[in-house]
Amino acid sequence: MSRAGLALTLVLAAGLPFARVEADAPPSQSEIEEALTCQCGCGLTVHSCNHLQCPSGEPIKDEIRSRIAAGETRETILAAFASKYGEKVLSSPTMQGFNWFAWITPFAALLLAGTVLVVVVRSRLHRTVLAAPGGGTLAGTDDPAVRARLDRELADLDREP
Amino acid sequence: MADLGRLAICLALVCAVFSAAASIFGALRRRADVARSGEHAAWACFGLVTLATGLLLRALLARDFSIEYVAAYSSSTLPTSYTVAALWGGQKGSLLFWAFVLTAFGAVVLWQNRERNRELMPWVTAVLMVVAGFFLALVTFITDPFERLPHAAAEGADLNPLLQNYWMMIHPPSLYTGYVSASVPFAFAIAALATGRLGDQWIRTTRRWALFSWFFLSLGNLFGAMWAYEVLGWGGYWAWDPVENAAFMPWLVSTAYLHSVMIQEKKDMLRVWNMVLVLLTFALTIFGTFLTRSGVISSVHSFTQSGLGPFFIGFLVAVLLVSGGLIAYRLPELRTTGTIESFLSREAAFLFNNLVLVGIAFAVFWGTVFPVISEWVRGVKITVGPPFFNRVNAPLGVLLLFLMGVGPVIAWRRASPQNLWRAFAFPVGVGVAAAMALLLGGMPPGLALLTFALGLFVLGTISQEFWRGMRARQAMLKERAPQALARVVGKNRRRYGGYVIHVGIVSMFLGIAASSAFRIEVQQTLKPGESVKVGRYDLRYERIETSEDGHVSRLAAVVDVSVAGKPIDTLRPEKRFYKKPQQPTTEVANRWSLREDLYLVLGSYDPKSQLATLLVYVNPLVVWIWIGGLVLAIGTAIAVWPSALERRVPVSSGAFEAERA
Numbered sequence: 001m002s003r004a005g006l007a008l009t010l011v012l013a014a015g016l017p018f019a020r021v022e023a024d025a026p027p028s029q030s031e032i033e034e035a036l037t038c039q040c041g042c043g044l045t046v047h048s049c050n051h052l053q054c055p056s057g058e059p060i061k062d063e064i065r066s067r068i069a070a071g072e073t074r075e076t077i078l079a080a081f082a083s084k085y086g087e088k089v090l091s092s093p094t095m096q097g098f099n100w101f102a103w104i105t106p107f108a109a110l111l112l113a114g115t116v117l118v119v120v121v122r123s124r125l126h127r128t129v130l131a132a133p134g135g136g137t138l139a140g141t142d143d144p145a146v147r148a149r150l151d152r153e154l155a156d157l158d159r160e161p
Numbered sequence: 162m163a164d165l166g167r168l169a170i171c172l173a174l175v176c177a178v179f180s181a182a183a184s185i186f187g188a189l190r191r192r193a194d195v196a197r198s199g200e201h202a203a204w205a206c207f208g209l210v211t212l213a214t215g216l217l218l219r220a221l222l223a224r225d226f227s228i229e230y231v232a233a234y235s236s237s238t239l240p241t242s243y244t245v246a247a248l249w250g251g252q253k254g255s256l257l258f259w260a261f262v263l264t265a266f267g268a269v270v271l272w273q274n275r276e277r278n279r280e281l282m283p284w285v286t287a288v289l290m291v292v293a294g295f296f297l298a299l300v301t302f303i304t305d306p307f308e309r310l311p312h313a314a315a316e317g318a319d320l321n322p323l324l325q326n327y328w329m330m331i332h333p334p335s336l337y338t339g340y341v342s343a344s345v346p347f348a349f350a351i352a353a354l355a356t357g358r359l360g361d362q363w364i365r366t367t368r369r370w371a372l373f374s375w376f377f378l379s380l381g382n383l384f385g386a387m388w389a390y391e392v393l394g395w396g397g398y399w400a401w402d403p404v405e406n407a408a409f410m411p412w413l414v415s416t417a418y419l420h421s422v423m424i425q426e427k428k429d430m431l432r433v434w435n436m437v438l439v440l441l442t443f444a445l446t447i448f449g450t451f452l453t454r455s456g457v458i459s460s461v462h463s464f465t466q467s468g469l470g471p472f473f474i475g476f477l478v479a480v481l482l483v484s485g486g487l488i489a490y491r492l493p494e495l496r497t498t499g500t501i502e503s504f505l506s507r508e509a510a511f512l513f514n515n516l517v518l519v520g521i522a523f524a525v526f527w528g529t530v531f532p533v534i535s536e537w538v539r540g541v542k543i544t545v546g547p548p549f550f551n552r553v554n555a556p557l558g559v560l561l562l563f564l565m566g567v568g569p570v571i572a573w574r575r576a577s578p579q580n581l582w583r584a585f586a587f588p589v590g591v592g593v594a595a596a597m598a599l600l601l602g603g604m605p606p607g608l609a610l611l612t613f614a615l616g617l618f619v620l621g622t623i624s625q626e627f628w629r630g631m632r633a634r635q636a637m638l639k640e641r642a643p644q645a646l647a648r649v650v651g652k653n654r655r656r657y658g659g660y661v662i663h664v665g666i667v668s669m670f671l672g673i674a675a676s677s678a679f680r681i682e683v684q685q686t687l688k689p690g691e692s693v694k695v696g697r698y699d700l701r702y703e704r705i706e707t708s709e710d711g712h713v714s715r716l717a718a719v720v721d722v723s724v725a726g727k728p729i730d731t732l733r734p735e736k737r738f739y740k741k742p743q744q745p746t747t748e749v750a751n752r753w754s755l756r757e758d759l760y761l762v763l764g765s766y767d768p769k770s771q772l773a774t775l776l777v778y779v780n781p782l783v784v785w786i787w788i789g790g791l792v793l794a795i796g797t798a799i800a801v802w803p804s805a806l807e808r809r810v811p812v813s814s815g816a817f818e819a820e821r822a
Contacts, residue, residue: 106527
């Protein structure tokens with residue numbers, strides 16, 4: 001892989017740690033509430049739903065509180081709610097099976113598009129260099145005076161008329 | 162009145178169809194007289210839609226409850242301002258309003274181009290009238306805003322209380338303006354493809370329209386965020402709801418276009434890509450309307466849902482097929498010979514900026530439609546909510562912020578080590594110093610710290626550009642600093658306007674990072690006289706106050722706020738009960754400052770025990786998001802303001818003729 005492609009891969013890969021699920025740790029109430037969608041139809045997470053005496057959100061919050069007090073882990077609590085309400089209660093897709101596509105596809109698409117971009121640009125660059133008379137360099141650009149003039153003109157492009 | 166309104170809509174549809182047909186016929190047969198008649202029909206269409214919109218507004222203000230729409234979305238006690246907002250508060254009205262804005266923009270385009278772009282104009286008129294015809298067909302055949310009730314209602318059902326907020330007076334019109342004005346660059350792009358006039362003329366003609374559309378999309382998104390922050394009362398401003406996403410996606414793609422079009426103008430590259438971005442922006446505006454109207458994906462913003470989904474999908478597919486087909490047909494002519502000489506160049510930075518912007522748009526699209534895909538594939542309904550979007554988009558946003566600092570200052574063609582040092586030594590120093598200071602100040606390492614460091618890096622690049630431009634003028638022309646600064650901006654409005662816009666975007670990034678990472682929230686049930694400490698604030702719940710008028714009853718908790726023993730404010734978070742729709746709402750009490758917002762929500766109240774549950778949020782730097790919006794508006798004004806030369810010589814038909822030659 002080219003250096004530019006490698007750099008792009010590294011940059012994109014740097015983002016992946018943000019997409020991972022946190023390791024097992026004593027869960028907090030708000031963390032679990034954020035991981036669950038309120039079933040009252042508000043579309044918000046249980047944590048964000050502030051409907052007056054929400055018939056869905058309030059019982060879920062109470063149940064989370066008691067499960068945390070009983071020493072359950074994040075995974076077991078979320079699994080319990082998923083089995084009770086269905087997978088739709090989870091506020092983001094699980095990292096299992098088909099749901100992996102939800103997480104991977106945006107990064108994979110970006111990586112693929114970036115790689116194609118790098119390959120296309122490099123191949124065009126290569127063709128342009130080969131086509132230039134005198135080999136190795138673009139026509140005329142080995143002349144420092146010409147190169148300086150080109151740079152000046154491009155800098156001028158930044159200025160409007 | 163209703164009959165006249167309906168007649169106006171029907172005639173407007175006839176005019177739109179005739180205008181599109183005559184324009185295409187005139188263009189194909191080179192019959193200027195027929196094409197002109199198409200333009201005249203477009204003017205007539207605008208007049209008729211204006212009449213229909215005016216009549217619906219009059220019916221709302223006159224409380225004519227014999228019209229179903231008026232009875233469903235207003236009431237005799239609804240304040241006048243919200244009665245005006247009811248025009249776009251329901252589906253039928255909003256579709257008519259859309260057609261009104263579109264035909265109004267069409268009229269402006271016709272006026273601007275009455276003497277120029279004559280080869281393109283028949284196709285531009287045809288495209289705008291096809292789009293207008295689609296919306297007019299919906300309000301003519303499917304969802305009539307002037308539909309009469311069998312018996313006039315004695316009273317209206319009232320506007321949804323969540324929409325009875327001043328932001329709803331300006332948020333939907335801003336968003337519609339952004340959505341609808343995206344039709345103009347789209348129409349010119351299609352015209353360029355249809356005529357084969359693929360040079361820069363259509364881009365120069367639509368440059369301000371594209372910026373106009375982008376600006377109003379920006380405002381629409383920001384006003385929507387402000388509305389959510391004030392009305393929904395959950396302490397946040399963006400929930401990655403499908404309808405929010407629908408407004409965000411065209412903004413992202415439009416932003417990509419505004420950057421990549423500079424590469425086409427300066428280096429004659431990316432013609433195909435720019436075409437794709439313009440077409441995609443328009444397609445996403447239709448997709449957004451589909452999401453709002455179809456109900457295929459549930460949303461807190463979908464105040465109106467109907468069976469219009471298939472019509473929008475059909476129109477969207479037709480748009481994509483026609484646009485894609487035209488691009489494929491013109492592909493050989495669209496190809497350019499320009500190329501990138503190095504990955505360390507401004508062209509490459511802009512390309513990667515485009516990649517990330519479109520990548521974020523794709524991630525948002527993917528997350529929005531994934532529940533539907535999951536249901537198709539697995540038969541299981543799932544939710545893709547804020548945690549997904551935050552995790553996927555946060556690193557991409559940080560990457561974008563980095564490129565925002567690199568793109569505007571890195572050298573064209575190929576940056577030498579000297580160029581890089583000259584361009585980035587100071588900004589990198591600023592970013593690193595900021596990171597060190599924040600770490601020493603106790604900010605934990607993470608995305609927020611990275612965002613702050615990169616934000617200051619970007620501000621470093623921008624301030625360096627202003628400083629160097631000003632110093633150069635001072636050295637050459639012996640001007641005073643303020644004069645030199647004003648002139649350097651005045652002579653390069655587009656460039657420096659862009660820098661100012663970037664300052665606004667950085668401000669938003671910082672506000673979002675701080676309010677997401679360092680929010681404090683506490684829920685506390687209190688008796689009158691009891692206090693709770695949240696952050697640096699002491700909150701003392703004093704009592705409940707009630708008030709009532711014919712429209713709404715209010716229940717407010719009176720909360721005294723003090724810091725370090727010194728009283729600073731009294732806040733009154735409310736619960737409201739709207740009488741006609743029999744619906745309770747939350748009214749947030751927000752005390753904003755440059756440092757943080759103290760945001761209070763009255764969760765519940767028990768009249769017997771007088772216990773009140775307060776939700777208290779301390780949201781750092783939120784106001785910088787809105788300040789960023791203001792700075793963005795100033796930057797846009799600078800960028801679109803015509804230069805002295807442009808004022809003397811507008812984009813002319815002469816240039817077009819030169820291109821033809």
